[in-house]
Amino acid sequence: MNLIVLQEHDFIGPDLVRLSGRQLEHISQVHKATIGQQLRIGMLNGKIGHGKVVSLSDSHIEIQVELLTPPPEPLPLTLILALPRPKMLKRVIQHLTSLGVKKLILLNSYRVEKSYWQTPWLKEDKLFDQCLLGLEQAVDTQMPEILLRKRFKPFVEDELPDMASQTRKLVAHPVGGEACPVNIDEPTTLAIGPEGGFIDYEVKKLQEAGFKSVHLGPRILRVETALPVLVSRLFPAT
Amino acid sequence: MNLIVLQEHDFIGPDLVRLSGRQLEHISQVHKATIGQQLRIGMLNGKIGHGKVVSLSDSHIEIQVELLTPPPEPLPLTLILALPRPKMLKRVIQHLTSLGVKKLILLNSYRVEKSYWQTPWLKEDKLFDQCLLGLEQAVDTQMPEILLRKRFKPFVEDELPDMASQTRKLVAHPVGGEACPVNIDEPTTLAIGPEGGFIDYEVKKLQEAGFKSVHLGPRILRVETALPVLVSRLFPAT
Known part of the structure; x- marks a missing residue:
């Protein structure tokens, strides 16, 4: 604290x-x-x-x-994250809040186990508590907004285009694509898949919505490690 | 895996x-x-x-x-880390291995609780197992070298100068110093303190050994979050 x-x-x-x-x-x-x-x-x-x-x-x-x-500047980032398993969810929320992420969408994906959506850690007050721990750690006050989206296709087709308009759109995917850019200075929407990655259909849907596949080099990282790596790589000076 | x-x-x-x-x-x-x-x-x-x-x-x-x-190129990084609490140690070893760190010194510091050195997770075979999990995750084969140093002063005075010679020397410290450089491309020795940071005496000893204080911006991160952030910031393209 x-x-x-x-x-x-x-x-x-x-x-x-x-x-x-x-x-x-x-x-x-x-x-x-x-x-x-x-x-x-x-x-x-x-x-x-x-x-x-x-x-x-x-x-x-x-x-x-x-x-x-005033509190530190928010990251100019909207993060779309395939719902992690409950054990990891808590840590991930704290990590992200302490990194300055202010908009997070927890999204369903083919490789997200259905049972993950049942965890009590997704209740509003529990998410609030985890975010608060992240703010207390980071010396920040601005509470992130967290949205839960249990259906991939309607979210990506109907809601995402507006949400991500006027932003750089990236999907982190270990296979194929270009190297993730470094030190960009523009509003960005970043999608990160579950352990095992988005399936091809999902990557295709995101690409149709204007998202470009980017990778982090030869090593495959756990979501928990990849998150701070991506945020730091895109916005090292924030 | x-x-x-x-x-x-x-x-x-x-x-x-x-x-x-x-x-x-x-x-x-x-x-x-x-x-x-x-x-x-x-x-x-x-x-x-x-x-x-x-x-x-x-x-x-x-x-x-x-x-x-051949496996991916190792990071040109020697990491000196104040021994984390046992619960975090396991995760940190896996994180670091998956990020490509190949030389790690676990060091004592004033704010490291003495009991942390008693954990069975510091035994050679346990460390090996955690590193192996990191390699399996990252698709890498090169086992990191891990050294345990239970005395801060003799390490920093007698061993560190040789170890860190011909490298850029940085100590991550949330207060004071310059912003941590971005995308450097040279052999580096990076020291990271415990939760709560190195004490002033320790920072001074490291500075006497040629280490420059660097910070990561206005937010204070947990060691676990700061590690991938620092590695990614120094070596985004590796």
Whole structure:
């Protein structure tokens, strides 16, 4: 928790917040906070600044806050990701949020097992919690938007063209295609398949929607490794 | 397992191997291999090619192999990594191997908990197994070299200067320093601290050894996310 992220309901005065639960626990046990201590504070979807501990008990902590600077610039990226298996999903959401991804579509694909859609980790509050952990890690406040799309074809045919218009369109595919570009500086929509990759039909549908196949070199990476590699390669300076 | 990696003891003839255990299980259950099927095969620390299944039973599989092409080029990188907690260590070793890192030093640091050095995952055979999983994933055959260094100061003072001579020397540090360079094309030694970072003394010692502090932008990443980001940023085309 490199940043304490506040929400509206934490405020008990114009510049005063009261925290309990997980945040209190972290602040007292990891930061070992005492009265008067300064902490790095941010407002969810708002500014970042600092706060001073003004009262502390076993049940809650009160902090006087001053919010000063905007959060880091979002990546100019819309990420379309074949739904990973539940065990990986949690980590992937945290990775992506900490990397600055602000729009994520979790999409079905032939090689996504149907049971993956049943995981409780896809519930709105669970996704929110994982994103919050990513923001706290990255010192960012801007919550990503996550969309779930359980049907590949209607999404790619009906919704994607508008969503991806005016952006560079890439699909990461280990076989064929060109080398993924490096250090581009333009709005991009990037599609990444499941372990084992999109099937040929899916790659064809994405190509029909204007997506260009790109690869990452001779090594085949797990989705979890490929994600930060792709983001860093496209937007190294962001 | 995108590649079946052979070892000397698998050979029962000049071009014939017999496999059992985990590899047999994977080949029969995931590849659903039948007699005559072609598989992608590589020799540990050797060439990559293909193999044809010539016999198959519950206890073993025999494959006629032909090894043709060298493995992918290694990254020109020596990575010095503060020992991660055991839970993360396994994943990190697999990540790094699949990214093409061939020399890794696991180093002590002030913020590394002493107990981390007790984990069975640091035993030679366990590290070998994790690297093997990384190679199988990445379609690579060249086993990384991993060194364990439990004392920071003697390593940095006595061993590191020779090891890092003639290389670009970088220490990833979230605070201060310059932005990490992009797409460099030279042998590099990169040091990465533990969660929470190297302490000032350690950064100073590394700087005295010629290491330059570099950061990855405004967001603070977990070691696990920062690793592929750094590798991809330094060597996007490898």
